Amino acid sequence: MASDLPIATLLDFIIGDFEDAWDALAVRPGKLHWGNFLFARQAMTLLEVACRLCQSDGSGQALKKFAAELACRDTRYFTKLPGSCWIPSNPPEFWLPGQGSNPELELMAALFDLIRNGQAHQYQQIRVRLVDGKDFQFALTGAGHGLFLAQSLATGRPTDHLQAHKETNGDLWVKIRTDILFIDIREAVRSANLLNGNLTLSFLSRPRSQKSPHYQFSSTDLESSLRSGGHF
Numbered sequence: 001m002a003s004d005l006p007i008a009t010l011l012d013f014i015i016g017d018f019e020d021a022w023d024a025l026a027v028r029p030g031k032l033h034w035g036n037f038l039f040a041r042q043a044m045t046l047l048e049v050a051c052r053l054c055q056s057d058g059s060g061q062a063l064k065k066f067a068a069e070l071a072c073r074d075t076r077y078f079t080k081l082p083g084s085c086w087i088p089s090n091p092p093e094f095w096l097p098g099q100g101s102n103p104e105l106e107l108m109a110a111l112f113d114l115i116r117n118g119q120a121h122q123y124q125q126i127r128v129r130l131v132d133g134k135d136f137q138f139a140l141t142g143a144g145h146g147l148f149l150a151q152s153l154a155t156g157r158p159t160d161h162l163q164a165h166k167e168t169n170g171d172l173w174v175k176i177r178t179d180i181l182f183i184d185i186r187e188a189v190r191s192a193n194l195l196n197g198n199l200t201l202s203f204l205s206r207p208r209s210q211k212s213p214h215y216q217f218s219s220t221d222l223e224s225s226l227r228s229g230g231h232f
Contacts (some may be wrong), residue, residue, distance in 0.1 A: 034142030041119035067097030
């Protein structure tokens with residue numbers, strides 16, 4: 001019988017896939033694709049699942065603790081920006097971690113929107129055209145030969161993670177070390193003890209509602225279609 005996976009298993013898959021894929025690339029010398037976009041998307045998947053897990057806590061304390069753990073690792077995730085960058089759907093399926101009263105104004109909101117949505121829909125981060133005609137985006141790193149994940153923080157936090165740069169034409173971008181982003185989220189999930197057994201994940205399902213026009217057919221009709229298509 002079909003069933004959703006336990007949340008502990010899902011997190012193990014998300015974390016394990018990142019770790020194993022990263023270190024598998026780190027072993028290989030030569031000119032390779034280093035998974036910049038792939039690892040950024042995986043880190044954002046971990047962030048989203050953690051936030052969806054926190055959503056089951058009606059008190060909001062789980063998300064608050066998760067945000068505090070991220071801030072302990074690097075407060076710049078929550079740098080206040082000049083305007084709103086992302087807000088959840090209405091009604092919200094989940095909220096992002098934040099440090100102020102308006103998390104949609106913080107860098108984390110831009111990270112999630114531009115990286116998660118960009119990678120999921122077009123496999124590159126979204127570029128923002130600012131009101132003065134200048135561009136803003138994130139630059140993503142990937143794995144590298146000899147750069148095993150366990151060594152990413154061996155000599156301290158890399159100074160280039162979350163470092164901003166201004167081009168001569170006025171465009172702005174922020175560098176994201178995807179290994180550090182992932183490790184920060186992973187450790188915040190663990191330190192916030194999100195797998196304490198008190199939180200649950202509201203799994204996605206289809207159809208979205210009884211009124212949805214999609215997937216309105218029976219198993220018999222579905223089997224007939226699959227048989228006609230040569231799937232059995």
